[in-house]
Amino acid sequence: MSGLHKWHDVQKEETATRVASAIDGLQAEGSAVSFYSVAERAQVARSTLYRRPELRAAVEGARSASAAEPIRDDGQTGLAREVAELRRKVDELSRRLPATSYQCLGI
8 A cells, every 4th residue: 555545544534533523522512413513623624524424424323313312491492492493404405405406407
């Protein structure tokens, strides 16, 4: 294996470690886990999270796990539920967007 390949493997491993750490940190804080928040915390491009299947699966798994947790009653439960529902809808639309955009382009 060439030096460049070794370097690339190390970079991929470091990225995976940063992503896992970002997910753990967000969950520990009780913050929303999303592709945006993980990318920002891990200092990686969102496209990296979408492009690498293992990273995408980690974010989606953490996101669905955090969505399954009950929303804390902080006096604004109705608003918290509404925000959670809107996030779910945005996530669904973002998953459908690439397929729709290709249809619009006639591809």
